[in-house]
């Protein structure tokens with residue numbers, strides 16, 4: 039059963055990967071070929087692969103429910119994998135409204151990244167602690183994730199719009215910010231890659247430290263450049279001859295895994311920059327320039343509308359899941375429908391941010407560039423909530 | 439600027455009108471020069487109260503709050519403030535008796551400022567409440583300012599609009615059509631539009647096709663929902679007794695008063711379960727079996743409700759919620775051993791039930807000894823050489839006992855202080871009291887909650903959601919078609935998603951033999 043589950047997840051991953059490749063094929067148009075036809079052909083193949091991937095992911099989810107007896111959204115692995123699922127689902131819906139192949143070439147890789155990122159976290163099944171034993175919790179988390187999935191598509195479309203508009207510009211603020219955004223995504227990817235490489239090499243380190251009066255042992259999958267405050271190495275495979283962490287995190291970082299998270303972030307940044315350097319060296323182009331040819335021929339008004347439309351579809355769903363269902367659940371669990379827990383606060387911030395986006399767009403005519411930047415910013419907030427708030431500012435919701 | 443409110447078509451418009459209510463022609467000079475009137479179409483070009491020129495104080499307040507720019511700024515301030523407040527734990531979560539010390543000790547200079555700036559309890563602060571209230575006021579005024587004119591305009595729409603109005607729509611088209619072809623084109627267009635679920639009105643040579651008008655009411659309904667929601671939140675603070683947020687700890691077997699309510703509650707049994715096997719140590723269930731009592735007129739406790747508080751399933755009675763939130767094992771009693779000092783022989787043991795010590799309580803030990811509790815200090819300390827208790831919590835319990843043999847008139851005094859050897863205080867004593875053990879008891883932590891706004895809040899949320907769905911899952915699309923002097927005019931408007939409308943109309947055109955050239959396929 040567990041083996042079946044693993045295999046289903048692996049299949050899902052490769053289907054999404056193949057779908058991404060097919061979407062890219064669809065927009066790469068060779069000379070002498072009718073672009074419309076090519077797009078249609080590859081678009082159909084790609085969306086078909088995505089749909090099969092979704093079916094596999096559903097099968098994976100069902101298998102996991104069988105094994106654990108509960109819906110898999112209760113730790114970082116499960117939740118991130120589910121987030122990936124909602125992104126693909128929202129994308130399929132939007133694909134059937136607008137049939138834009140270029141969108142798939144950006145959203146499906148995002149789904150692949152999310153699924154790979156999920157796999158960085160421990161996959162073992164944990165029983166539910168009492169606080170998580172509630173149907174409202176699943177309803178709340180799944181619906182909120184569906185909303186975020188639609189926002190993710192809005193983000194991808196916004197990104198495509200921006201590349202379309204400034205990808206061929208050598209200078210200017212927008213071009214610079216866009217490049218930075220893409221570098222951040224690259225850092226994320228390279229963190230995942232380095233985790234996999236390190237895992238494949240079997241790297242292990244354990245460091246124990248006193249955290250809030252308790253002895254906590256943190257397991258590092260990546261060589262610990264940063265260790266916990268006043269930690270003791272339990273065991274550590276040597277890394278470039280180094281036998282203990284080079285730096286300690288400051289004492290005010292109190293999360294159980296604070297040092298590990300700082301270390302992961304550090305690896306992401308460093309390997310991301312190295313990767314970026316290599317890309318620049320070999321292609322002699324900025325990331326925006328590399329992507330520009332893929333998106334240049336698309337109608338910007340269409341891209342702008344898709345971005346808005348995704349957010350418009352996502353907003354009511356997000357409101358329902360992240361606020362209303364969350365309040366119902368909080369009422370049952372804590373007797374207060376709103377507790378100003380950091381995770382809740384950031385869900386509210388996300389919601390207020392998107393409502394500002396909608397108002398600016400509707401009343402102040404913020405279309406195009408400004409609107410796309412806001413779509414990107416909104417997703418940054420969601421990811422901030424998902425990653426930083428979960429792992430650094432620990433509250434009632436924190437999984438890790 | 440010329441304040442010309444009478445349109446060329448002869449219709450008299452109210453002051454401030456931008457597009458003629460009757461035929462849709464632009465009235466203001468600056469609008470007449472514009473290529474499209476998309477901006478002006480938002481409220482159908484109607485006059486709004488906030489736009490009037492001569493302003494008294496009330497008008498100014500009205501204009502201020504009806505501005506979406508102001509609303510956006512208010513929302514942004516709230517958003518940023520909420521984010522800052524989440525950086526460090528709030529006072530309630532930190533659960534500290536001395537917040538000033540807590541923040542500076544735990545978080546250094548940042549914590550100190552966090553506390554000094556009032557951010558440590560900001561979500562209950564007056565200024566945060568004021569922000570929410572201002573958003574509420576803005577929602578009311580802003581909605582009223584627009585919804586009434588909009589409602590009137592959409593209700594009294596005329597089918598025939600001036601060709602000027604049609605041509606200045608963001609989507610517009612014109613084509614010469616021979617008179618005898620007109621009927622055919624009109625028929626084809628109406629059929630194609632009907633197929634796409636447009637409602638068609640035709641008057642003479644004009645057609646108005648419309649669908650999804652409900653989308654226009656979406657934002658207003660969603661704002662009404664938000665207003666109701668905010669009102670619910672506000673009422674909790676305004677009406678005494680609407681809102682209660684307390685906590686209580688209750689030992690198994692104990693009956694205690696529920697703070698700030700007329701009720702008493704008994705903890706019949708407190709169940710803590712853990713997973714077994716490979717997951718041993720992970721909690722599985724916390725459940726407190728409870729009986730709720732109310733005092734009748736003669737002062738007796740009468741049970742009114744029994745049930746359980748389980749995590750995620752609170753105990754409910756009327757408006758009262760008892761929510762399972764904590765589990766502790768507390769010291770229930772201290773077992774003490776009475777010894778003869780000389781012979782080092784035990785004379786027997788007795789149990790002091792800490793939750794239930796009456797003044798001058800007597801414990802019998804063995805067959806002929808009596809121990810009387812003279813003083814009890816739950817949280818013992820010395821202040822200027824005198825014994826005091828620092829609090830009523832059992833932290834460092836200490837006692838003065840009197841030990842008496844049966845029939846003896848006056849016994850000897852004896853100190854017991856936890857963690858200390860008090861024997862030296864009374865060296866002449868015949869007996870000594872020593873610790874023999876503790877008795878622990880599971881203690882359930884409950885939240886005591888009343889929130890009478892809850893129905894209002896959830897109804898508000900629900901209405902808001904309906905409005906959002908109306909606004910986002912429907913689109914208000916209108917197509918005006920007019921035939922005049924051998925020319926077919928077409929203009930179209932939507933409140934969102936122009937591309938989709940273009941694509942739809944292109945299809946409509948194709949089916950009616952008109953190449954609208956709105957999108958390149």
Ligand code: HEM
Pocket residue numbers: 390393396397400401480503504505506509513573574576577580581584654657658660661664906909
């Ligand atoms: C947190 C609070 C608010 C939320 C969540 C919210 C939500 C929304 C949404 C979802 C829309 C529809 C946007 C669209 O169709 O693209 C909207 C429209 C609008 N909102 Fe709000 N709103 C809020 C506060 C306010 C406030 C305080 C005002 C007051 C000035 C306001 C004024 C408007 C206006 C004028 C519209 C446009 C209506 C129309 O033209 O049809 N909103 N709002």
